[in-house]
Amino acid sequence: xxxxxxxxxxxxxxxxxxxxxxxxxxxxxxxxxxxxxxxxxxxxxxxxxxxxxxxxxxxxxxxxxxxxxxxxxxxxxxxxxxxxxxxxxxxxxxxxxxxxxxxxxxxxxxxxxxxxxxxxxxxxxxxxxxxxxxxxxxxxxxxxxxxxxxxxxxxxxxxxxxxxxxxxxxxxxxxxxxxxxxxxxxxxxxxxxxxxxxxxxxxxxxxxxxxxxxxxxxxxxxxxxxxxxxxxxxxxxxxxxxxxxxxxxxxxxxxxxxxxxxxxxxxxxxxxxxxxxxxxxxxxxxxxxxxxxxxxxxxxxxxxxxxxxxxxxxxxxxxxxxxxxxxxxxxxxxxxxxxxxxxxxxxxxxxxxxxxxxxxxxxxxxxxxxxxxxxxxxxxxxxxxxxxxxxxxxxxxxxxxxxxxxxxxxxxxxxxxxxxxxxxxxxxxxxxxxxxxxxxxxxxxxxxxxxxxxxxxxxxxxxxxxxxxxxxxxxxxxxxxxxxxxxxxxxxxxxxxxxxxxxxxxxxxxxxxxxxxxxxxxxxxxxxxxxxxxxxxxxxxxxxxxxxxxxxxxxxxxxxxxxxxxxxxxxxxxxxxxxxxxxxxxxxxxxxxxxxxxxxxxxxxxxxxxxxxxxxxxxxxxxxxxxxxxxxxxxxxxxxxxxxxxxxxxxxxxxxxxxxx
DNA sequence: GTAGGGTTAG
Numbered sequence: 012x013x014x015x016x017x018x019x020x021x022x023x024x025x026x027x028x029x030x031x032x033x034x035x036x037x038x039x040x041x042x043x044x045x046x047x048x049x050x051x052x053x054x055x056x057x058x059x060x061x062x063x064x065x066x067x068x069x070x071x072x073x074x075x076x077x078x079x080x081x082x083x084x085x086x087x088x089x090x091x092x093x094x095x096x097x098x099x100x101x102x103x104x105x106x107x108x109x110x111x112x113x114x115x116x117x118x119x120x121x122x123x124x125x126x127x128x129x130x131x132x133x134x135x136x137x138x139x140x141x142x143x144x145x146x147x148x149x150x151x152x153x154x155x156x157x158x159x160x161x162x163x164x165x166x167x168x169x170x171x172x173x174x175x176x177x178x179x180x181x182x183x184x185x186x187x188x189x190x191x192x193x194x195x196x197x198x199x200x201x202x203x204x205x206x207x208x209x210x211x212x213x214x215x216x217x218x219x220x221x222x223x224x225x226x227x228x229x230x231x232x233x234x235x236x237x238x239x240x241x242x243x244x245x246x247x248x249x250x251x252x253x254x255x256x257x258x259x260x261x262x263x264x265x266x267x268x269x270x271x272x273x274x275x276x277x278x279x280x281x282x283x284x285x286x287x288x289x290x291x292x293x294x295x296x297x298x299x300x301x302x303x304x305x306x307x308x309x310x311x312x313x314x315x316x317x318x319x320x321x322x323x324x325x326x327x328x329x330x331x332x333x334x335x336x337x338x339x340x341x342x343x344x345x346x347x348x349x350x351x352x353x354x355x356x357x358x359x360x361x362x363x364x365x366x367x368x369x370x371x372x373x374x375x376x377x378x379x380x381x382x383x384x385x386x387x388x389x390x391x392x393x394x395x396x397x398x399x400x401x402x403x404x405x406x407x408x409x410x411x412x413x414x415x416x417x418x419x420x421x422x423x424x425x426x427x428x429x430x431x432x433x434x435x436x437x438x439x440x441x442x443x444x445x446x447x448x449x450x451x452x453x454x455x456x457x458x459x460x461x462x463x464x465x466x467x468x469x470x471x472x473x474x475x476x477x478x479x480x481x482x483x484x485x486x487x488x489x490x491x492x493x494x495x496x497x498x499x500x501x502x503x504x505x506x507x508x509x510x511x512x513x514x515x516x517x518x519x520x521x522x523x524x525x526x527x528x529x530x531x532x533x534x535x536x537x538x539x540x541x542x543x544x545x546x547x548x549x550x551x552x553x554x555x556x557x558x559x560x561x562x563x564x565x566x567x568x569x570x571x572x573x574x575x576x577x578x579x580x581x582x583x584x585x586x587x588x589x590x591x592x593x594x595x596x597x598x599x600x601x602x603x604x605x606x607x608x609x610x611x612x613x614x615x616x617x618x619x620x621x622x623x624x625x626x627x628x629x630x631x632x633x634x635x636x637x638x639x640x641x642x643x644x645x646x647x648x649x650x651x652x653x654x655x656x657x658x659x660x661x662x663x664x665x666x667x668x669x670x671x672x
Numbered sequence: 673g674t675a676g677g678g679t680t681a682g
Contacts, residue, residue: 060673089673120674127675158675165676189676224677259678290679322680329681359681390682422682 018047021054028057034065041074059087063094072107080114088115092124101128105137117144119153126159130166138163152181161187165194185216192225201229205238217249220257227260231267239264243277255281259288266295284315290322294329302330306339321351325360332367335564335653340364344377355385362388366395369651369658386417394426399658400667402434409443419451425458432466433657440466455483461490468498473507489518493525496532505536516545521552596641604637640664 017023024044031037041058055078062071068091075087088111095104108125111117117125122145129138142160150156157180164173173194180187188211195204208218208226218226223242230239243261246253258281265274278284278292289312296305309327312319319327324343331340344361347353353361358381365374378384378392389412396405409427412419419427424447431440444463447453455463460483467476476495480487487495492515499508512529520526526549533541562571570579579585635652636659643650644664652659660667 063673086673091673093673118674123674130675155674160675162675184675186676191676193676219676221677228678254677256678261678263678285678287679292679294679320679325680356681363681385681387682392682394682420682426682 014047024054025057028061031061034067037061037065056084056087060090063090068094080112085115085118089120096124096128101131104128119150119155122150123155123159126163130163133167135167154182158186158190161190165190168198170194170198185219189222189225192222196225196228201232204229220251220254224257224260227264231264234268236268255283255285255288259291263291266292286317286320289317290320293323294326297326297330302333305330321357325357328360328364332364334562335368337368337564340368355388359388359391363391369653371395371399386420389417390422390426397426397430400433402430402436405430406439421453421456424453428459428462432462437466437470457488461494464491465494468495471502473498473502473504477507489515489520496528500532500535508532509536523549592642595645599641601641640666
């Protein structure tokens with residue numbers, strides 16, 4: 012049987028290879044070429060490129076590798092490298108680059124592609140090897156090679172190297188400038204980024220969309236909304252195409268600086284919004300306590316047909332945590348399992364959501380299922396145990412983490428110490444604090460000091476706590492003094508208490524809760540002059556508190572209560588139940604602790620207020636704590652209460668957290 | 673067959 016005539020017609024064969032639509036026809040053609048006696052090696056580059064286009068990168072590689080290396084084969088190698096990069100297989104791209112036969116003579120494109128792979132991988136060392144080879148091959152002044160190298164440095168914080176290279180470059184174009192700008196933004200040097208932009212314009216170049224995105228990010232981090240706004244105006248004046256990315260940067264810039272109405276307006280005017288645009292706005296609402304708006308937007312996003320990405324889901328989970336919306340959070344967990352990848356970031360958010368919605372057990376279960384855990388995930392789980400009053404569990408996790416070769420950081424210790432402190436594990440707390448400083452070389456930050464002072468003072472070791480504070484190089488902060496004072500008050504160490512109170516007053520606190528604590532200390536010390544003085548301070552300077560809000564979720568519906576609020580449809584029935592519980596409690600010997608009311612009122616009125624009291628410092632107060640203990644017994648229910656910081660699990664007339672009041 | 677951009681976790 013004769014072979015098709017086109018096999019002896021190289022130009023026709025070339026055309027055929029290029030137009031091969033499917034991998035199957037291509038493989039068949041290749042087989043024919045091999046059986047034919049014609050010298051198909053001269054076509055191997057074309058064949059390999061065709062394989063790349065058909066998506067069979069392995070076939071492409073073996074084809075180009077089997078052919079004798081020639082300068083013309085480098086385009087096929089480049090096509091292969093480029094395809095690996097496009098598909099996200101940067102490791103494979105680097106492997107191909109390393110396997111390149113020297114006779115193939117890598118060119119500017121080859122080095123550019125290899126450097127791009129290094130930049131994606133963050134492999135600075137591999138980048139150095141590529142750079143040396145590129146320089147050796149005479150591409151020291153090639154603008155593409157230099158830009159790729161610059162990008163590698165800029166993306167991974169080697170701004171010193173980037174600046175050096177940038178200054179040596181024979182020529183700079185918009186891409187080189189914008190790479191430098193993005194690099195400075197990334198490295199947390201927004202001022203330098205803006206300075207670069209100024210120099211760029213001095214050089215006679217105008218910014219394009221990519222440059223302006225960098226500048227907007229710089230404005231976002233410096234908080235310079237004026238400049239951000241003028242960039243916005245510049246974009247409009249120069250009729251720059253407002254694409255998704257630049258509009259999203261604008262939304263982010265306005266929202267991150269608190270201008271939610273402007274951000275929403277820009278968002279509404281966008282011709283097209285993708286998942287990132289939605290996520291940008293949702294995250295800002297979620298992070299600034301506007302959980303309802305965040306969840307509303309999340310819903311709208313789904314209605315409009317955009318599938319939430321992990322960023323949007325993480326933010327929505329944060330909103331659920333914020334208002335304790337367990338049912339919605341659970342359904343998001345389900346959505347993630349069906350549609351998204353459960354990576355460390357998402358797992359952390361889900362675990363945090365379960366914990367903050369009161370379900371530590373669900374958080375634990377998920378944590379145990381996650382196979383690869385990063386530092387932040389461990390930290391989150393340790394923090395969860397701590398807030399639920401499980402100091403020993405937190406310590407066990409910490410030890411397990413250490414065994415898993417994850418090195419704890421300052422945040423780990425902050426959570427661990429806080430957990431130990433609230434569970435009354437004094438010896439352990441002291442031990443790990445020393446360990447943190449001496450073995451892990453972590454300089455105690457304010458949050459660590461507050462924890463350890465709290466731990467010591469809580470257990471009565473007020474002198475030791477005070478000595479620790481005075482031994483530090485820096486002046487004690489309000490928070491650490493408050494921790495000390497609170498310990499003094501609870502342990503009736505009034506002498507040290509009074510001097511601590513004095514120090515706190517010198518720092519002029521505005522927080523009503525802190526002033527109340529100071530006043531209580533003076534009252535305990537019977538220093539009535541001081542009590543009057545502090546009360547006056549509370550009246551004159553005390554910051555106006557946003558009224559505390561309590562909420563409860565029943566069958567997925569959220570019920571909210573604010574002080575004096577009577578808007579709930581079942582208000583009457585609720586009050587009836589409260590008074591029923593109240594009389595039942597009094598029968599069991601409940602006496603309201605009126606010292607927790609910070610207003611100057613008659614005793615009788617105080618009691619009335621207390622029975623529907625949300626604490627002004629957003630922590631469960633001692634009176635509520637006692638009351639809920641009794642209610643859990645009367646109603647024979649487990650009651651989980653979350654305040655601003657921690658959880659209280661009440662059951663059979665007791666609270667799981669050993670430390671509260 | 674070549675270089676640069678937006679959101680998200682303790």
